Amino acid sequence: MPRLSGYSVGSVYAVCSRTQRSTSKCDPRNMCPVWMCVLCFSLHASRVASCSGPEDSVARLPGDIIIGGLFPIHQVSNVGGRQQPDDITCSKFFTRGFIRSLAMIYTIESINNSSFLPGIKLGYEIFDTCSDSIKGLQGTMRFVAAYNTSESTVEVKCNYTDYVPNVKAVVGAGYSEVSMTVARVLGLYLMPQISYASTAEVLSEKQRYPSFLRTVPSDVHQIQCISQLIAHFQWNWVGIISSDDDYGRSAAESFQSTFEQLSICIAFRKVLPSDLNYANMTTRIEETIQALKDKPFANVVVLYAKGSLLKLIFSELMKQNISRTWIASGVWSTDRDVAALPNIETLGTIIGVAYKNAEIDGFNDYLQNLHPGSAGVNTFIEEYKRVRLNCTDENISSNCSGTPGGVNTSLANDEYLVKNIELGGTYGAYLAVKAVAEALKNLLCSNGSCDRNLNFPPWQLLGELYKINITQKNNKPFYFNPVGDGINGYDILTWNMVNGSMQFTIVGTYELEGSKLDFNRSMISWYPVAKQIPISKCSALCSPGFYKKNLNNSCCFDCLLCPENSYINATGYCTSCQEDEWSNNGSLKCEKKLVDFLRWNDAFAIVLLSFAALGFLTVFTIGVIFVKHINTPAVKAAGGVYSCIMNISLLISLTSPLVFIGEPTDVTCQVRQPLYGLSFTLCVSCVLIKSLRILLAFELGKKVKPPPKMTYQPAMVMIIVTCIQVLICTLWLTLKPPRMRKESNMQKRILQECSESSDVAFGFMLGYIGFLAFVCFAIAFRGRHLPGKYNEARLITFSMLIYLFVWIVFIPVHISVQDIYHPAVQVVAMLASCYGIISCHLLPTVYVILFKKNSNNQTKYFESVRRFYKGKITVSSVPEKLCDQNSPISNYPGWKIMCTHHSEACSLRKRRKSF
Numbered sequence: 011m012p013r014l015s016g017y018s019v020g021s022v023y024a025v026c027s028r029t030q031r032s033t034s035k036c037d038p039r040n041m042c043p044v045w046m047c048v049l050c051f052s053l054h055a056s057r058v059a060s061c062s063g064p065e066d067s068v069a070r071l072p073g074d075i076i077i078g079g080l081f082p083i084h085q086v087s088n089v090g091g092r093q094q095p096d097d098i099t100c101s102k103f104f105t106r107g108f109i110r111s112l113a114m115i116y117t118i119e120s121i122n123n124s125s126f127l128p129g130i131k132l133g134y135e136i137f138d139t140c141s142d143s144i145k146g147l148q149g150t151m152r153f154v155a156a157y158n159t160s161e162s163t164v165e166v167k168c169n170y171t172d173y174v175p176n177v178k179a180v181v182g183a184g185y186s187e188v189s190m191t192v193a194r195v196l197g198l199y200l201m202p203q204i205s206y207a208s209t210a211e212v213l214s215e216k217q218r219y220p221s222f223l224r225t226v227p228s229d230v231h232q233i234q235c236i237s238q239l240i241a242h243f244q245w246n247w248v249g250i251i252s253s254d255d256d257y258g259r260s261a262a263e264s265f266q267s268t269f270e271q272l273s274i275c276i277a278f279r280k281v282l283p284s285d286l287n288y289a290n291m292t293t294r295i296e297e298t299i300q301a302l303k304d305k306p307f308a309n310v311v312v313l314y315a316k317g318s319l320l321k322l323i324f325s326e327l328m329k330q331n332i333s334r335t336w337i338a339s340g341v342w343s344t345d346r347d348v349a350a351l352p353n354i355e356t357l358g359t360i361i362g363v364a365y366k367n368a369e370i371d372g373f374n375d376y377l378q379n380l381h382p383g384s385a386g387v388n389t390f391i392e393e394y395k396r397v398r399l400n401c402t403d404e405n406i407s408s409n410c411s412g413t414p415g416g417v418n419t420s421l422a423n424d425e426y427l428v429k430n431i432e433l434g435g436t437y438g439a440y441l442a443v444k445a446v447a448e449a450l451k452n453l454l455c456s457n458g459s460c461d462r463n464l465n466f467p468p469w470q471l472l473g474e475l476y477k478i479n480i481t482q483k484n485n486k487p488f489y490f491n492p493v494g495d496g497i498n499g500y501d502i503l504t505w506n507m508v509n510g511s512m513q514f515t516i517v518g519t520y521e522l523e524g525s526k527l528d529f530n531r532s533m534i535s536w537y538p539v540a541k542q543i544p545i546s547k548c549s550a551l552c553s554p555g556f557y558k559k560n561l562n563n564s565c566c567f568d569c570l571l572c573p574e575n576s577y578i579n580a581t582g583y584c585t586s587c588q589e590d591e592w593s594n595n596g597s598l599k600c601e602k603k604l605v606d607f608l609r610w611n612d613a614f615a616i617v618l619l620s621f622a623a624l625g626f627l628t629v630f631t632i633g634v635i636f637v638k639h640i641n642t643p644a645v646k647a648a649g650g651v652y653s654c655i656m657n658i659s660l661l662i663s664l665t666s667p668l669v670f671i672g673e674p675t676d677v678t679c680q681v682r683q684p685l686y687g688l689s690f691t692l693c694v695s696c697v698l699i700k701s702l703r704i705l706l707a708f709e710l711g712k713k714v715k716p717p718p719k720m721t722y723q724p725a726m727v728m729i730i731v732t733c734i735q736v737l738i739c740t741l742w743l744t745l746k747p748p749r750m751r752k753e754s755n756m757q758k759r760i761l762q763e764c765s766e767s768s769d770v771a772f773g774f775m776l777g778y779i780g781f782l783a784f785v786c787f788a789i790a791f792r793g794r795h796l797p798g799k800y801n802e803a804r805l806i807t808f809s810m811l812i813y814l815f816v817w818i819v820f821i822p823v824h825i826s827v828q829d830i831y832h833p834a835v836q837v838v839a840m841l842a843s844c845y846g847i848i849s850c851h852l853l854p855t856v857y858v859i860l861f862k863k864n865s866n867n868q869t870k871y872f873e874s875v876r877r878f879y880k881g882k883i884t885v886s887s888v889p890e891k892l893c894d895q896n897s898p899i900s901n902y903p904g905w906k907i908m909c910t911h912h913s914e915a916c917s918l919r920k921r922r923k924s925f
Contacts, residue, residue, distance in 0.1 A: 069111065069388040071118070073133020074464050077446055078153040079114050079439075080182030080192065082107040083390055085286070085318055086142040098148070100140035102318075103397050106346060106432050107184060108390055109377070110206060111136050113436040114181050115388070116376045117443040127451060130460050135176070138390070139183050141318065143191035146183050150192045153177040154199055170199050171467065178450075178468050179204065181442040184435065185316065185341070186210035186257035187284065193219040200469035204445060206438030207365070209340055210257045211264060214493040221472055223494035225438040225445070226340070226365045227522055229261055235363050235500050235520040236312060236337055237268045238527045245546035246565045249277045249308045249334075251298060251323070253315035255284040261314045261339070275548060275565035277308035282319060295326055302332060310546040312337040317345035328353055333537070335544050338362030343503060344432040349512040359537045359544075360505040363520070366498040367437035368483045377427040398426065434501075441480070441488060441496070449474035497522060502529045507537075555596025557584040571596045574757070589754050605752070606759040608671050608830045615671045618837050625844055626664040632852045633657035639859050648855040649700045652724065656696040656851065662689035663844050670833040679748040679764035684739040686840055687775040691735040693847060694782045694813075695728040700851075701789040701806055702727070735778055742771035753828075763832060780817055783810045809850035816842045 069079075084100035084107075118132045137149025154175045156165050167173060179202040183189045189208035196203045197220045205213075205224040213219050214228050240248060250265055252258030262279060269276060280298040283291060302311070311334050313320060320342055327333075328351075335358050342348055343362025380395075382388035452474045454462045480488045491497055502518035518529015536544065552558055552569035557578055559568045572584040577597045579585040587593055591600035608615050636653055639645050645653065666689065669682035703724070742748075746768040753761040766772040790806035820839040827835050 068138075069115065069134065069136040069382070069386070069390055071115070071133045071386040073122075073131040075130060075450060076133045076135055076177045077114075077118065077443065078149070078177040078180040078182075079111060079134055079136035080139050080146050080149055080180060080184070080188065081111040081114075081136060082141040082184045082188075083111065083138040084140045086140040086145055098140065098142070098145050100138060100145065103393060104141070104347065105394075105427070105430055106317075106344075106435070107138075107141075108394060109427055109431055110184070110435045110439045111390060112377065112380070112427075113370060113373065113439040114443055115386075116370070116373055117440050120372070121443070121447050126447060127455065128458065128460055130450070130454065130464070132447070136390075139185075139188050141185060141188070141316065143188045146188040146192050147195065150180070150195050153180055154195065154201065171469075173199060174465050174467055175199060175201065177201070178466075178471055179446045181206065181439060181446070183208065186213065187255040189213060189222065189224075190219070190256055193222040197221050199467075200472050202446070202449075202468060202472045202475055204442040204475075206442050207341065207435040208257075211260050212256065214495055216493060221469075223445075223475060223490050225441040225488075225496040225498070226434075227498065227500070228493075228495050229257075229264065231520075231522050231525075232340055232363055232500065233261060233264045233268050234525055235502075235527065236339070237265070237272055237274065238520075238525070239361065239363075239502065239529075240274055240310065240312075240337070241272045242527065243310075243531075243543055243546075245310045246274045247277050247305075247308050247310075247546050247548040248274060249302065249305060249311040250279045251311060251313050251315065252279075252281055253284040253319055254281045257341070258284070258314050265312065265314075273564055275563045277305040277548065278302075282315060282323070284316065284319065286318060286322070291322070295323055298323065299326060299330065299332065302327075302334065307548055308334075308546060309544045310335045310337065312339070313342070314339045315342070317342040317348045320345075320348055321351060324348065324351055324354065324357055328356055331356070333358035335359045335361065335536075335546070340365055340434065340500070344434055344514055346430045346432060349505060349514075354505075354512055355507045355537050357537075359534065361534065362503050362505070362514070364501045364503055364514075364516075365434040365438055366501055366519075367434045370437065370440050373436075373440075374428045374431075377431070378425060380427075438496075444480055445475060445478050445488075445490075446471070448478040448480060452477060502527075504534045506535050552582065554578070554598055558582050575600075590752075590760055592758050601758075603754065603756075603758060603760045605762050606830050607673055607762045608833055610672055612671075612830070614831060614834055618667055618834060618841065619671065621841050621845075622664050622667045622837075625841065625848060626661060628848060629657050629660045629664065629852070632848075632856055633661075635856055635859060642859065644855050644858040644862075648851070649696065649703075652696045652699055652728075653852075653855070655728070656693050656847070659689045659693035659696070660844055660847060663693065663840060666840060667837045670837050674750045674762055674764045676748075676750050679750050680743060682764070683748065683766065683772065683775060684743065687739055687779065688732065688735055690840075690843065691779055691782065692728070692732050694779055694786065695731040697786050697806055697809070697847070697851065698731065698782060698789075699724040699727055701786045701803070731782065735775070738771070738774050738778060742768060742775070746771065761828075761830065763830075776817060780814060783813045786810045787814070805850040805854060809846045812846035812850075813843045816846070 083104055085102040085104065086098060086100055114136065115134060118134050121127060122131055135152065137146075137152065139146035139149065151164055154164055154177070156163065156173070156175060165173065180192070180196060181204055183192055183205060184207045186208040187210075189203070189205050190210065190213065193203055193213065197218075200221045203222050205222070205226070207226060208224055209226055209229045209232055211229045211233075213222050213224065214230075240246075248269070250262055252262045258281065262281070266276060266279075278301040280301050282294050282298060288294070302308070313336055333356060338360055340363050343364045348354070380391050382391055449471055451460070453466070453471060454460045454464070476490055476492075476494075478489060482488050487497075489497060499522050500520040501516045502520060503514045503516045506513050506515050515533065517531070517533040518527065520527050531543075536542065548563075548566035549558075549568070552567075555572055555578060556569040557572045559570050561567055572578055572595065574595050574597075575592055576584045576586050577593050577600050587600035590603050592603050593600045610616075610619075633654060636645055636648075636657065640650070640654075649656065663686055666682060666686040669678045669685065672678070748764055748766050751763060751765040753763060787807055787810035790803040790810065792803070816839050820835065824832070824835050
């Protein structure tokens with residue numbers, strides 16, 4: 011509506027209406043501005059004449075209650091070129107709109123011929139909208155003209171509460187754009203308007219279109235239906251062609267939001283003028299076709315426009331031999347004029363969404379015997395007969411002229427209309443009339459009689475329409491929801507060429523309740539030559555093992571190989587495997603990693619355990635031999651009781667590989683290092699005692715001083731040395747104990763191993779043993795020239811060299827090896843150290859005991875020592891304390907020889923002094 015100084019005409023009406031309810035005159039004191047009261051007075055006094063006359067295209071039937079009708083029976087031809095507001099001319103007779111108008115007429119006549127409204131005769135006034143809003147508005151002005159007036163005029167008021175126009179309700183219009191224009195006018199009077207085909211979403215807004223209802227669902231549902239249909243076939247690269255009007259624009263915007271929810275992308279979106287006489291129409295069509303060519307992978311296109319516009323596009327597409335799969339909206343999915351285009355099947359497959367329909371009983375017979383009735387006027391029937399007289403089935407929609415001089419009635423009353431009936435809008439017009447009749451019955455009738463005042467304002471009928479409930483032929487109810495939309499769903503249909511004629515085949519349905527799509531895809535014939543469902547995707551599906559790298563949108567992508575340790579998930583993207591899983595490049599799933607460790611059945615582990623067992627048996631056997639020959643000089647020379655302690659410590663050390671092999675746990679990890687460290691420290695402490703005692707027993711030259719007091723307590727030396735290692739291990743286990751860990755950075759395996767947690771503590775433990783070994787080596791090196799039977803210093807030196815060499819080599823190898831054989835490196839070093847002790851300390855003594863029995867006696871040992879000491883030890887060089895019975899080296903066999911020699915030398919020296 012036009013605006014005046016910030017006020018719309020509607021707001022003027024509202025204010026003036028409040029004024030009228032309070033007083034019969036416009037009074038400035040009643041909160042109404044002075045200028046508005048003047049305008050209100052002017053509106054009351056004005057009259058607007060409408061276009062009427064015998065030459066108009068119209069169908070009329072007098073009655074007690076008149077129902078208006080708006081149908082597109084022609085097409086406007088001169089709207090765009092008008093230079094002055096003269097009459098609008100129409101051309102091109104449209105059979106579909108004509109049949110829909112006949113459905114309204116037939117339904118009204120059927121009600122009149124029944125007792126549904128006793129005592130009330132329904133009449134109608136049907137105008138041709140010529141598929142244009144302006145022409146539709148002309149007929150609407152006639153509907154709202156005052157009732158029972160001699161002139162076809164429209165009273166303009168501020169308050170229409172008591173206003174009674176000629177028409178009580180309007181059926182129509184067909185196109186949404188026309189319905190929007192008409193609904194603006196009828197909403198002023200709250201005159202019920204029931205459309206049979208207008209589906210634009212915006213028409214459900216009651217603030218803008220308060221009196222609009224429709225027997226078909228809103229485009230919200232149609233768009234949802236089409237979107238689900240596209241998603242069902244897994245098409246995600248779709249073009250949209252719509253008309254440049256409210257119907258096409260709102261649908262295109264709704265598609266964009268709905269497609270995003272279903273991961274469907276719009277390849278292109280083209281808008282064509284709804285006016286067929288648009289000056290640059292050819293250019294716009296060429297641009298649209300070029301968009302189709304530029305997007306060759308968009309094999310599915312949604313068409314949301316009038317059939318008359320699509321005929322222009324299709325004709326050009328057929329010339330260029332372009333085919334696609336076309337999704338038809340309800341406005342043209344059953345358009346016979348489009349279906350009658352020559353070679354229409356070459357365009358490709360057409361799948362449409364049509365309003366739910368049913369056959370109207372007796373309507374087919376009515377179409378074969380057309381007549382306006384004795385009291386009625388129907389110029390459309392006469393025009394149809396004239397057109398039908400000289401036109402064939404193929405050019406019935408063309409602008410044909412009848413032959414002057416007569417009409418061949420028998421030829422016009424054939425089965426052509428029956429064959430070309432389109433049930434969607436036709437059934438919608440039938441339901442609209444039935445709804446009006448049901449509302450009139452509720453409003454005017456009671457107890458089987460209709461005797462109330464028929465001159466009621468139309469807004470009273472509007473309220474009753476929301477209460478109706480009609481049982482349809484399929485026993486399903488029909489009613490209007492709170493926003494005035496019908497609750498019937500859709501039929502899914504496809505176009506099939508049968509015997510040279512395009513037929514509409516229903517292949518499925520869409521129910522509004524639950525948004526349920528159900529159809530039989532096997533019934534669809536894919537044209538022109540395809541035998542399988544076409545593909546409409548921006549990018550081809552990635553092969554198994556490849557993932558999508560999106561380009562400009564979610565539908566266009568490159569296919570890249572999924573890297574290792576990841577897999578393709580259900581959405582087609584790479585997902586990293588879990589920490590305990592692995593995969594190769596391009597995998598579809600992840601595999602569980604093998605938990606790996608040094609197993610008992612591993613060949614290398616078996617070898618190590620075999621050596622450990624061999625060493626254990628050897629040491630055990632040697633221990634038994636030592637115990638049996640504990641008092642022999644050989645055992646005493648080897649250390650006596652301390653050699654037994656050495657055997658025990660070696661036995662413990664040789665069992666420690668058992669906790670290095672097998673599945674690691676926190677317990678085994680915390681036990682294995684201290685077990686070896688303490689046992690081998692005890693072993694080395696025994697070697698240290700032997701080294702000290704050998705040194706004290708034999709390395710006595712002139713400069714030998716009395717030994718330190720500590721050397722007189724070997725047990726104390728062993729305890730102190732071992733306790734220091736106990737302290738190191740205790741601190742380690744208390745502050746930062748070793749733990750089991752799983753190293754999962756390997757390709758197919760999880761390395762389960764022990765983590766020492768503190769390399770410093772681990773280094774201190776091994777370093778302390780190394781320090782003791784070095785001390786033993788240094789002491790023993792000084793006694794390397796001792797007599798053969800007592801010369802363990804050489805063997806001690808060699809064994810400690812073995813130990814130091816092994817553990818020096820161990821450090822880099824231990825650092826570099828990071829595999830299941832990582833613990834095996836330490837086991838090898840441990841076994842090498844143990845075998846070094848066995849070879850250098852135990853086996854030589856066993857050899858003497860078992861194979862040199864003649865040498866294993868005190869006499870042989872005395873002779874060996876006497877030869878060694880002869881001329882090397884003077885009387886003054888031997889401290890008298892060493893020859894004491896409580897000397898710490900008194901257990902050595904050489905002590906007695908040394909001290910005897912010392913006693914004889916002292917006596918000889920005394921005799922020489924006496925002379």
